[in-house]
Amino acid sequence: MRWSKTLIPTMKETPEGAEVPSHVLMLRAGLVSQLMAGAYTFLPLGVRSLHKAMRIVREEMDAAGAVEVEMPCLTPINLWEQTGRVEAFGDVLIQLSVKRQGKQVRMALGPTHEEPVTDLASRYLTSYRQLPITLYQITHKFRNEERPRFGVLRTSEFLMKDAYSFNDSLESLNASYQAMYDAYCKIFTRCGLDFVPVEAESGPIGGDASHEFMIPATNGEDTVLRCPMCNYGANVEKAAIGLRHNKKSEAEPKEICKIPTPHAGSIEAVSKMLKCKPHQLIKTLIYMVDDQPMAILVRGDHEVNENKIRHVLKASKVELADPATILRVTGAPVGFAGPVGLKEAIPVWADEDIRDMVNVYTGANEADMHLGRVNPGRDFEPTGYGDFRNAAAGDGCPRCTSGILEEVKAIEVGHVFKLGTKYTDALSATFIDTEEKIRPIIMGCYGIGVTRILAGLIEISNDQHGIVWPMSLAPYEVVVTPVNVSDEAMRAASEKLYGELKTLGVEVLYDDRDARAGVKFKDADLIGFPLRVVVGKMLEQGKLELKWRWAESSEELDVTGAAQKIAAMVMEEKRTGAKFAARKR
Numbered sequence: 001m002r003w004s005k006t007l008i009p010t011m012k013e014t015p016e017g018a019e020v021p022s023h024v025l026m027l028r029a030g031l032v033s034q035l036m037a038g039a040y041t042f043l044p045l046g047v048r049s050l051h052k053a054m055r056i057v058r059e060e061m062d063a064a065g066a067v068e069v070e071m072p073c074l075t076p077i078n079l080w081e082q083t084g085r086v087e088a089f090g091d092v093l094i095q096l097s098v099k100r101q102g103k104q105v106r107m108a109l110g111p112t113h114e115e116p117v118t119d120l121a122s123r124y125l126t127s128y129r130q131l132p133i134t135l136y137q138i139t140h141k142f143r144n145e146e147r148p149r150f151g152v153l154r155t156s157e158f159l160m161k162d163a164y165s166f167n168d169s170l171e172s173l174n175a176s177y178q179a180m181y182d183a184y185c186k187i188f189t190r191c192g193l194d195f196v197p198v199e200a201e202s203g204p205i206g207g208d209a210s211h212e213f214m215i216p217a218t219n220g221e222d223t224v225l226r227c228p229m230c231n232y233g234a235n236v237e238k239a240a241i242g243l244r245h246n247k248k249s250e251a252e253p254k255e256i257c258k259i260p261t262p263h264a265g266s267i268e269a270v271s272k273m274l275k276c277k278p279h280q281l282i283k284t285l286i287y288m289v290d291d292q293p294m295a296i297l298v299r300g301d302h303e304v305n306e307n308k309i310r311h312v313l314k315a316s317k318v319e320l321a322d323p324a325t326i327l328r329v330t331g332a333p334v335g336f337a338g339p340v341g342l343k344e345a346i347p348v349w350a351d352e353d354i355r356d357m358v359n360v361y362t363g364a365n366e367a368d369m370h371l372g373r374v375n376p377g378r379d380f381e382p383t384g385y386g387d388f389r390n391a392a393a394g395d396g397c398p399r400c401t402s403g404i405l406e407e408v409k410a411i412e413v414g415h416v417f418k419l420g421t422k423y424t425d426a427l428s429a430t431f432i433d434t435e436e437k438i439r440p441i442i443m444g445c446y447g448i449g450v451t452r453i454l455a456g457l458i459e460i461s462n463d464q465h466g467i468v469w470p471m472s473l474a475p476y477e478v479v480v481t482p483v484n485v486s487d488e489a490m491r492a493a494s495e496k497l498y499g500e501l502k503t504l505g506v507e508v509l510y511d512d513r514d515a516r517a518g519v520k521f522k523d524a525d526l527i528g529f530p531l532r533v534v535v536g537k538m539l540e541q542g543k544l545e546l547k548w549r550w551a552e553s554s555e556e557l558d559v560t561g562a563a564q565k566i567a568a569m570v571m572e573e574k575r576t577g578a579k580f581a582a583r584k585r
Ligand SMILES: Nc1ncnc2c1ncn2[C@@H]1O[C@H](COP(=O)(O)OP(=O)(O)O)[C@@H](O)[C@H]1O
Pocket: 112, 143, 145, 152, 153, 154, 155, 156, 157, 158, 160, 412, 413, 414, 415, 447, 448, 449, 450, 451, 452
């Protein structure tokens, strides 16, 4: 491709509203263009990289034995109603109503495709002889994200590879799951991503086992806890806590007291007013646990984990109580609840760390009031203790005894779930087993954010000049840059090299623009082509200049036989990714 014949709107300045490197660089390098919040056009260079990511995903899915289908984005609303996911997704589900033959027909744009694919399975997968099978597709997904941001990392419309396995037994499900897990490792490795698979909660999607594939990145929206000793890794919703490293205070319990805290109803406001640290406060939250109000206590610097409440209390529904319920059971508005003197005798569950707290602050169950010098065991006895909070850096590893958990920010690029029969039960997708019994099909589901692969890669692979692409995802493998296109010798040599590289199957962009060399070099670095070939002054000595994007300096190359040599280098790097992997960061 000739630069002058395509569309590459590079930008010098940082675009307004772009905060993270991937967003800034994708806009500046002319890969994408924003249509509206959460919706991006992929421009010619962006499309090329996107197609490469899709091809890698497709090749590994096929190699793992998955079979490609393509389901519509438009889906009938009744499928989502049958599984209860109209409520579960809430505003995230994009619903529409269209008129057909005088009647309103309700639809939803697929945010994922468990429902449509289970509907498909219910029609065609009827016998154990057809199982197991894994179907996959690479299609657009729609989610009305509350806050689309960070460019294509989180958008309302994005490209996802979603796969679904249909199995007749748990062993078979485990095998399908493992095949997808292994395929994901191959995909992300081929994409040049440094990734970690971590244990994850299955959340509203249901089921019991799941892993997320995470790219550690400063701007990641997810938090992962990792053990440097044994490599245990889990996201913050899932991470268990091993040993808690609390030192019990030696202080003598003092007499309880009441302290006015006008308008201070948050941990931050209270600790500021009382000049204490959040860990000297007990945070009391009123939850509806299977529709029963309960108080959950955690230390002020900790976060309540709703999944853990669900596990410890063996509940199915856990949600924060509304202000009216809070007023009723505590006698105070939101922000002043505490375990001492609750108005209603509701169960009080405390996190393990509460046990060791001495002379601490809690809400007083009275507007604008807190209690001081509260002592668990003396002033209140919880119904029970348990693990009710998110793990945090410094907690003991739950897997090995010696490790201390570390917190890492990360970007989720992929997710594998064992679903079980949640959807096949709801949509009656059954099969006849070997004993001629009718049973629900067992499912697994497996997603990859294909657009997110690109943004994730850029997030971890860039420098002050721009993007640094691996050969596998680069929009073009080589850029040929004549220093001066009005110089006939340079122009002719560049044209020839461009033609030969194309013939040899190299993806080459020929910078035929009549622009200053400095401008061309800057653009090439900004976009981040792995290999740049400069046709300049050294041509008189029969030499070209070759530079890997991540290398400090350039190499000389004889013009004679240059195309073959470059093609061989490109093929080698494409095959191994070794130079990219060894780059300095
Ligand atoms: N809004 C989004 N924009 C871009 N990619 C997304 C978005 N939401 C999800 N993805 C990608 O799709 C994959 C599968 O989706 P899923 O696990 O259902 O998403 P989530 O965990 O965000 O609910 C995620 O691992 C992620 O890579």
